[in-house]
Amino acid sequence: MAFKLDSKIPAGELAQKWSNHKAAIKVVSPANKRKLDIIVVGTGLGGASAAASLGELGYNVKIFCIQDSPRRAHSIAAHGGNNAAKNYRNDNDSVYRLFYDTIKGGDYRAREANVYRLAEVSNLIIDQCVAQGVPFAREYGGLLDNRSFGGAQVSRTFYARGQTGQQLLLGAYSVLNKEIAAGTVKSYPRHEMLDVVVEDGEAKGIIARNLVTGEIERHGAHAVVIATGGYGNVFFLSTNAMGSNGSAAFQCYRKGAGFANPCFTQIHPTCIPVHGTQQSKLTLMSESLRNDGRIWVPKKIEDVEALRKGTKKPSDIAEADRDYYLERRYPAFGNLVPRDVASRAAKERCDAGFGVNETGLAVFLDFKTAIERLGKDIIKQRYGNLFDMYEEITDVNPYEEPMMIFPAVHYTMGGIWVDYNLMTTIPGLYAIGEANFSDHGANRLGASALMQGLADGYFVLPYTIGDYLSKKIQAPKVSTDTPAFDKAEKDVKDKIAKLLSIKGKQTVDDLHKRLGHIMWEYVGMARTKDGLEKAIVEIQKLRKEFWADVRIPGGDKEFNVELEKALRLVDFLELGELMARDALLREESCGGHFRTEHQTEEGEAKRDDEKFAFAAVWEYKGEDAEPEMTKEVLDYEFVHRAQRNYKD
Amino acid sequence: MNFTLKIWRQKDAKSAGKFVEYPIKNISPDTSFLEMLDILNNELIQKGEEPVAFDHDCREGICGMCSLHINGHAHGPSQAVTTCQMYMRKFKDGDTITIEPWRSAAFPVIRDLVVNRGAYDQILQAGGFVSVRTNSVPDGNAIPIPKADADESMDAAACIGCGACAATCKNGSAMLFVAARVSSLAKLPQGRVEGARRAKAMVAKMDELGFGNCTNTGACEAECPKAISIAHIARLNREFLSAKLKD
Numbered sequence: 001m002a003f004k005l006d007s008k009i010p011a012g013e014l015a016q017k018w019s020n021h022k023a024a025i026k027v028v029s030p031a032n033k034r035k036l037d038i039i040v041v042g043t044g045l046g047g048a049s050a051a052a053s054l055g056e057l058g059y060n061v062k063i064f065c066i067q068d069s070p071r072r073a074h075s076i077a078a079h080g081g082n083n084a085a086k087n088y089r090n091d092n093d094s095v096y097r098l099f100y101d102t103i104k105g106g107d108y109r110a111r112e113a114n115v116y117r118l119a120e121v122s123n124l125i126i127d128q129c130v131a132q133g134v135p136f137a138r139e140y141g142g143l144l145d146n147r148s149f150g151g152a153q154v155s156r157t158f159y160a161r162g163q164t165g166q167q168l169l170l171g172a173y174s175v176l177n178k179e180i181a182a183g184t185v186k187s188y189p190r191h192e193m194l195d196v197v198v199e200d201g202e203a204k205g206i207i208a209r210n211l212v213t214g215e216i217e218r219h220g221a222h223a224v225v226i227a228t229g230g231y232g233n234v235f236f237l238s239t240n241a242m243g244s245n246g247s248a249a250f251q252c253y254r255k256g257a258g259f260a261n262p263c264f265t266q267i268h269p270t271c272i273p274v275h276g277t278q279q280s281k282l283t284l285m286s287e288s289l290r291n292d293g294r295i296w297v298p299k300k301i302e303d304v305e306a307l308r309k310g311t312k313k314p315s316d317i318a319e320a321d322r323d324y325y326l327e328r329r330y331p332a333f334g335n336l337v338p339r340d341v342a343s344r345a346a347k348e349r350c351d352a353g354f355g356v357n358e359t360g361l362a363v364f365l366d367f368k369t370a371i372e373r374l375g376k377d378i379i380k381q382r383y384g385n386l387f388d389m390y391e392e393i394t395d396v397n398p399y400e401e402p403m404m405i406f407p408a409v410h411y412t413m414g415g416i417w418v419d420y421n422l423m424t425t426i427p428g429l430y431a432i433g434e435a436n437f438s439d440h441g442a443n444r445l446g447a448s449a450l451m452q453g454l455a456d457g458y459f460v461l462p463y464t465i466g467d468y469l470s471k472k473i474q475a476p477k478v479s480t481d482t483p484a485f486d487k488a489e490k491d492v493k494d495k496i497a498k499l500l501s502i503k504g505k506q507t508v509d510d511l512h513k514r515l516g517h518i519m520w521e522y523v524g525m526a527r528t529k530d531g532l533e534k535a536i537v538e539i540q541k542l543r544k545e546f547w548a549d550v551r552i553p554g555g556d557k558e559f560n561v562e563l564e565k566a567l568r569l570v571d572f573l574e575l576g577e578l579m580a581r582d583a584l585l586r587e588e589s590c591g592g593h594f595r596t597e598h599q600t601e602e603g604e605a606k607r608d609d610e611k612f613a614f615a616a617v618w619e620y621k622g623e624d625a626e627p628e629m630t631k632e633v634l635d636y637e638f639v640h641r642a643q644r645n646y647k648d
Numbered sequence: 649m650n651f652t653l654k655i656w657r658q659k660d661a662k663s664a665g666k667f668v669e670y671p672i673k674n675i676s677p678d679t680s681f682l683e684m685l686d687i688l689n690n691e692l693i694q695k696g697e698e699p700v701a702f703d704h705d706c707r708e709g710i711c712g713m714c715s716l717h718i719n720g721h722a723h724g725p726s727q728a729v730t731t732c733q734m735y736m737r738k739f740k741d742g743d744t745i746t747i748e749p750w751r752s753a754a755f756p757v758i759r760d761l762v763v764n765r766g767a768y769d770q771i772l773q774a775g776g777f778v779s780v781r782t783n784s785v786p787d788g789n790a791i792p793i794p795k796a797d798a799d800e801s802m803d804a805a806a807c808i809g810c811g812a813c814a815a816t817c818k819n820g821s822a823m824l825f826v827a828a829r830v831s832s833l834a835k836l837p838q839g840r841v842e843g844a845r846r847a848k849a850m851v852a853k854m855d856e857l858g859f860g861n862c863t864n865t866g867a868c869e870a871e872c873p874k875a876i877s878i879a880h881i882a883r884l885n886r887e888f889l890s891a892k893l894k895d
Contacts, residue, residue: 053782068703069769071809072711088789124783131785133778133838135802142792158788160802166710167805174777181773189766212758241705276676280683281707389709392733395678458782507693509686553698558660559759561701562693 003258003617003630008419009113014638015095018117021420022463026470033058036469037221037478039206041193041248043070045165045450046433047227048172049457055179057462059469062219063176064188064208066243066564071173074229074241078165079286079386080149081157081447082129082454084122089146093154095119100639102448105151105338106413106441107591107607108641109261109615111634113420114438121459122451126158128458132171136160148291149446151338151646157447162286162385168450172457191217192564193248194492196224196429198255199484203429207488211564214557216492218485220478223428223465226252227457230412230434232265234572234579235524236516238409239271239284245568246575249416249435257424258417258617258630260437262575263583266444266592267525268410269295269342272393273362282408283393285365286386287446290335292370292379293403295342296322297354297363307356314356314364314402325349329602333646340443340592340605341646343407347525348603350406357404366402407525411449413440413592414582417617417632421464422456425617428468432456437615442591496556499566504549508565511546515539515569515576523580528596532584536577540624543573578618578627585629588612600643609641649675649736652744653688655700658757665757667746677737681724682707682714684736701760709733709873712808715815716761717748722812722871730810730873750815754822754858765811767857768825774853775846776829778838797835804832806874813868813876819860824868826850827884828876834887844891851888 010021028036036059040051043065051063065073085098099119103110126144130136137145137159146155160167179185188208194216195207205220231246232238253259270285298304299321306312325345327334337345346363349355356362371379376399380387387398394404416424416431418438423430433453440448479485522528522535546569554560589598589605590612598606614631621627650673658665672691675684682704689699705713709730716731718724724734739745747761755763793801807828814822830847833839839846862881869878 049782056781067705067711067713068765069712069809071769072705072713074706074711077706077708077710086788126788127785128780128782130788130791131778131780131838133801133833133836135798135805135832135836136788137802138793138795138798140795142794143789160805163710163806166808167802170805174772175780175782177769177773178777178779187769189769212764241711242707243705275678278676278679278683278687280680280686283708389733392729393735395735395737462782505694507690509690551693553693553696559701559762562699 003425005632014116017113018120025467028466028470030058032473038223039219039221040225042227044073044075044229045169045172045453046457048176049454050225050461051185052175052179053458053462055184061185063185064191066192068189074244075169076166078450079162080288081159081164082450083156083447084126085119086123089155091154093156101152103639105445106443109590110439110441112638118439118455121455124459125454129168129171134167134171150287150336151445195251195488196255197484197488198426202427204478207492212559216489218480220480222472226431226435227433228435231575232409232412234576235409235519236512237282239282247568247571250571250575252416254620257426260417260615260617261414262579263593264413264442266411267343267407268339269346269407270405271408273404273406293365293367294324294369295326295335295363295365296324297349299323304354308358330646332648337646338443346407362404362406364402365405411444413444422461432461442593500552502550504551506549508562508569512569519576523583526594526596527583532580535580539577582616586612649741654746656748657760660759661756675736679736681734682732701762703762704732707732712810715750719746722816723873728875750811752815752820755811768809771850771853775849791837801832801835804828804880807876808874812871816867816871821862822854822859823862823881824876826854827880830887831880831883847887847891
């Protein structure tokens, strides 16, 4: 049965939709909130801000994370900043401009109403975080400073050195701690959600594994919120943390939640290139570096060869012999084009043979001009920690020689389908932040992930969840002693027992690396029909091999890291196939999804709005069955879809 | 490069632990320290042995999940980096490398190199926040803050809560961790309102959880992967004393 998707977008003018909606939805009285339980899974910006805000409202909240403390969720690693339409710089920014840049940046594949709401609440985020004591960068007059990010011609990014994600998360974690101390929130660190329990068609709780003891636990609630981030680690190598995974989201999909646009993956242009075969993850160099760094490769192939042989240093290459290809191709935005455009342009130069390191898979990010213009001290003030990190990893001093960078998997725009209330196709089950699909279309702009996580958690979900819970005020405490909980717990235990009984020859990491190779090769930066078909077959084969030959040492009732990784890989092995299917279906290029067959003469992404102006929402039909796709048509009432232009 | 690894193995909190030696060969100098442990674990699993449990996550030096005493130093011999940011080129070919978990009464071992740092969360829950509700706040620019104060607050806020300070301190004191949070908020007008209560509550919780007293040895600052200055401890002491005097 196909989904009946109702996005619940309110009627009315774009700027009035959210106000109208808030006025129309129901609220729950304080006396009734005390009787209602909510589970939040994940403690990043979305989860922590949601749990704290819901606790303040008086609900009983349980929050789960896989790390040893809520403070360590991967939001903490975001460098650059948080966008907001404050217009403090007087550069003609506005809510509409932030909305428009985000819609355009996402290549017109996001919902207008959701994106407008995001832009609308962006300003509240800054106010909220300042009040919590987040030490944002300041100007000498004591007021907040801004910088620029890709895909925008205004300076609207608020930042705290190169550690904005850390500071915003510590802010959200601090108010979470306030609520934990007040007793409204109970924290479950080192716990992993292994299933969502659905009963009478509604979410009723989760099954979680205590990662220290291995105990399988049941937790019931009147609503469940998934805030577990993205699934970029399906590629094995990505900028995600080692533990980041798609399993919580995938269990929701298995239980009947729609999964939207799984193929929309963001490949970030400025990461440290891969070295060797034993690498465990890729390190991001902040997009903020593109404020002052210039990206180039040599114009002459003989210079490329000299660099690879080591007979020339980058600084030996004359200005006239450098190809600043982003400035050449996109004069209006230059080095600050959106991420998808910058990544593809780097790939184009490397494919043409101009890549600069031994592997041919790197371009330069050069601060020479900026150091001449501003002096080394100012560059050090702005980017010192990033320069130090680069030198620590590569042993090259970026004040002397340019950095070498290459695109890497960074973020997933696709995710669990949600309506305007952030509710999935399962009543009572919500998804927020990177875990949902709603706001970034086919490509996310820099400094917008933090914005979305906090917008959802502080300012959207606390209102919209009340509309659902207002119908539950007569409901008793959710019992976990029911057939649905029995079955979910048994399924989880059976799966673990099956994994441990295989006792094969291959390690989880070795199998995961092979999945990563398939994904990067065929479902990476450039995708073709043949390649995607091949990927589906290869992933299916690998999945069989995994279930026949994986080796997991140790038992279930103990701290067992290999078992945790294996459980996550089980889901990646299915998610990878779903991503390939989605990419195969979408016969157009848009944002981060580039089908080689669909490009303009200049090599730009060629959308097909006639056929593909929709979100592809997938429904699970069983492990070896083909999933069914339902379209949510993206009607644009307010914005005219144009070919994205960053040239003039 | 080749190394001999001397690693602390301990089945769980109740079992006794011991050092076990593992030779490891053909490691590229560009391999990170934790990637070297990944390689070792992959070999151990292939051989049918139990892999070494260690905490890690972002591998970018910001989440604070990784730990390890390496040759007697928290986060290894390099200054101002976390274990995950250390590369094998920092060691000499043929070195014997000793790897232990944090040694602190307040951080009990869970398994091998993994410890329980929940005590740090509890200290922050005692008062490491500004009591502000979602949405009941003024405009961001309604609170001007001198740049120098904001910068100093940020210096303290760079703490990643990894536990190196308490694990390094001969008294097992968490003063640098507590001071970083108290000082970061003390430098901002938003944090001043609850300043006295915060300093008292966090120090009391730290004492209650079994952390030791600070005797100003400065070891914490030297081993802190974020180079948090002990000047923040001086500020914490001022905050604490002035709060106590008002009692």
